[in-house]
Amino acid sequence: MREAIAQRLSATGNASALELRGVSRYFGALSAIEDVTLTVGAGERRAVLGSNGAGKTTLFNCITGDHPPTSGTIRLFGEDITDFPPHERIRRGLRRTYQISLLFGGLAVIDNIYLACRGVARARYSMVRPRRDDAVMQAAFDLAHAVHLDDVEQTPVSELSHGQQRQLEIALALAGAPRLILFDEPAAGLSPTERRDLITILRTLPDHIGYIVIEHDMDVALQVSDQVTLMHNGRIFREGSPDEIESDPMVQEIYLGTGPDHG
Amino acid sequence: MSGMQPGGPRTAAAWLLGLILLLMPAFAGDFVLFQIFGWAFILGMIALSLMFLAGYGGMVSLVQMSVAGCAAYMVAIFGDSAITQISLGWPWWITVPLAIAIATLFGTLAGALAVRTQGIYTIMITLAIASAFFYFTRQNYVVFNGFSGFNGVLPPPLFGVDWRQPVPFYYLALFFAALAYFLVLYVSRAPFGLALQGIRDNPRRMEALGFNVVMHRIAAYAFASAIAAVAGVLLVWLNAQVSPGTAGIGPVIDILIIAVVGGLGRPIGPFIGAIIYVLLRTFALDFLVSLGLSGERFQLLIGAGFLVIVFWSPDGVLGLWDRTRERIASRDRQRSPLYRAIRGQTGGPA
Structure with missing residues (x-):
């Protein structure tokens, strides 16, 4: 396992995928995250843990530009993207999924995936209908297959089960050539079987694709990450390998809750 | 998305409408x-x-x-x-x-x-x-x-x-x-x-x-x-x-x-x-x-017509038409399997 990680990190070079320096985000007088400094290497897989309100999703919103940071700088693969609109960040290889699925309910599954593939390709304004053998359309079908949604390709998204919607949510983030993906609680509401599928999908992603995953389920989080960041009250509280985090007594006391009253 | 199915009654209606519009000057x-x-x-x-x-x-x-x-x-x-x-x-x-x-x-x-x-x-x-x-x-x-x-x-x-x-x-x-x-x-x-x-x-x-x-x-x-x-x-x-x-x-x-x-x-x-x-x-x-x-x-008449449409069918005449079709279709579905077989309908959503 360790060797595999080392191999992957060296294969992708030393440039860091993401660099946050002193990033804060205020909503009025309320600070959601404060002075977060974080570096994620290319191809690195990191879990972000923390209780509700720790600022995990706000951190994601700052990185993608949904809610730009109030102060601080963000670099993506060396480029300062702090003032970029979200679509410019996405076109540079950043992707994200949402905690509550944000899909196009009126459109079919394949149309959703097609839009995701089209968004990071050219000809977004094309007035010519794609043919079935169109390269982007083909990529969409491949992606539908990869996340096991080929049976429901033509089904409107509003008719999918919760698990299928979560799978589609992941498919949208895999479109094009992602380099760094932010997964916001991908396992939320999934059945044990679906969780296993999710872990397989995450662990079999190509080596050059790094990700940050917010996850409440410790089992899932520790299985899919090389590094763990623990957030508390909008600040980074601990960083380390899954083993270090698991065995850190402070972490156990505050977050994992191994005290007598937690069974 | 409601696309037209080739050969369906809808396509036939569209062709008929097109023909009427093209030949309109002959009788109007x-x-x-x-x-x-x-x-x-x-x-x-x-x-x-x-x-x-x-x-x-x-x-x-x-x-x-x-x-x-x-x-x-x-x-x-x-x-x-x-x-x-x-x-x-x-x-x-x-x-x-x-x-x-x-x-x-x-x-x-x-x-x-x-x-x-x-x-x-x-x-x-x-x-x-x-x-x-x-x-x-x-x-x-x-x-x-x-x-x-x-x-x-x-x-x-x-x-x-x-x-x-x-x-x-x-x-x-x-x-x-x-x-x-x-x-x-x-x-x-x-x-x-x-x-x-x-x-x-x-x-x-x-x-x-x-x-x-x-x-x-x-x-x-x-x-x-x-x-x-x-x-x-x-x-x-x-x-x-x-x-x-x-x-x-x-x-x-x-x-x-x-x-x-x-x-x-x-x-x-x-x-x-x-x-x-x-x-x-x-x-x-x-x-x-x-x-x-x-x-x-x-x-006043136009205004009253607008009011009636918006009140009873917020999606317009099209919506009224779609719902009428839906109602006829669901009534058909409730009939006997034999009836459906004769009509050649599967009974499921199209």
């Missing part, structure tokens, strides 16, 4: 061809441009009639009219493309102002622009000839045809209305239209997929405005005149009524709304007089 009089259908096709195109923005893009624009009015004015100003001291008398092949280009630009700029707002604010901004256009044309005498506008604006006698005769004009309007209809239908499934529907459903996610939402919305305004501009050129030829009242607040609101009454769900809706509107507009007066009421109350 000049008045029906010119004043009813000619006008309805033009209003339908302008309402179609609103349907494209509102139905696919979620943007209710009240500026589409002003875009058509702008194109109409440009044809009168650059081309020929009875107001020879203003009209430049340029040939039609410069005038018409120039008029469409300027009106499209006007609609695009209006869109650029409106796209950063949502819902009621989009309506307010576009209404403000439409009002400004109306008052500007009424008060400006140097270019727009103020209150009286331009008369004597005639279509060019291309191919030796007088295009203002009822039958040629009918086919001219039918051609462009059909072109606009099929264009919108086609584009709705092309990346541009699909992405617009994605933006309607979920702009934030579209940003997160790499789409420039603001630019895409402005492009939608440009596309819709080009359709409205073509309709505006036809409109000035139909009436042979253009004045501030052409794109006054009344007509601006009428386009919204036409689109909503017809239905914003599919491109055919605006044309259904337009034919209903033109029929009411034309015959409500006689109808009211025959009831012994004052004829000028025809607007």
Whole structure:
């Protein structure tokens, strides 16, 4: 396992995928995250843990530009993207999924995936209908297959089960050539079987694709990450390998809750 | 997405409708061809441009009639009219493309102002622009000839045809209305239209997929405005005149009524709304007089019709039609399997 990680990190070079320096985000007088400094290497897989309100999703919103940071700088693969609109960040290889699925309910599954593939390709304004053998359309079908949604390709998204919607949510983030993906609680509401599928999908992603995953389920989080960041009250509280985090007594006391009253 | 299935009853109905429209001059009089259908096709195109923005893009624009009015004015100003001291008398092949280009630009700029707002604010901004256009044309005498506008604006006698005769004009309007209809239908499934529907459903996610939402919305305004501009050129030829009242607040609101009454769900809706509107507009007066009421109350009838539609079927006549079909289909489903076998229906959702 360790060797595999080392191999992957060296294969992708030393440039860091993401660099946050002193990033804060205020909503009025309320600070959601404060002075977060974080570096994620290319191809690195990191879990972000923390209780509700720790600022995990706000951190994601700052990185993608949904809610730009109030102060601080963000670099993506060396480029300062702090003032970029979200679509410019996405076109540079950043992707994200949402905690509550944000899909196009009126459109079919394949149309959703097609839009995701089209968004990071050219000809977004094309007035010519794609043919079935169109390269982007083909990529969409491949992606539908990869996340096991080929049976429901033509089904409107509003008719999918919760698990299928979560799978589609992941498919949208895999479109094009992602380099760094932010997964916001991908396992939320999934059945044990679906969780296993999710872990397989995450662990079999190509080596050059790094990700940050917010996850409440410790089992899932520790299985899919090389590094763990623990957030508390909008600040980074601990960083380390899954083993270090698991065995850190402070972490156990505050977050994992191994005290007598937690069974 | 309700696409037409090849060979279904729907396709047959579409072919029949197409045939009737093509053969209309054989059995319809000049008045029906010119004043009813000619006008309805033009209003339908302008309402179609609103349907494209509102139905696919979620943007209710009240500026589409002003875009058509702008194109109409440009044809009168650059081309020929009875107001020879203003009209430049340029040939039609410069005038018409120039008029469409300027009106499209006007609609695009209006869109650029409106796209950063949502819902009621989009309506307010576009209404403000439409009002400004109306008052500007009424008060400006140097270019727009103020209150009286331009008369004597005639279509060019291309191919030796007088295009203002009822039958040629009918086919001219039918051609462009059909072109606009099929264009919108086609584009709705092309990346541009699909992405617009994605933006309607979920702009934030579209940003997160790499789409420039603001630019895409402005492009939608440009596309819709080009359709409205073509309709505006036809409109000035139909009436042979253009004045501030052409794109006054009344007509601006009428386009919204036409689109909503017809239905914003599919491109055919605006044309259904337009034919209903033109029929009411034309015959409500006689109808009211025959009831012994004052004829000028025809607007009341239109308003009442609008109220009824919005109250009972917020998705317009189209929605009424879809629900009726649904009801018949579900009644069929409840019948015996034998009945379904004879009718050749599977009983499941199509």
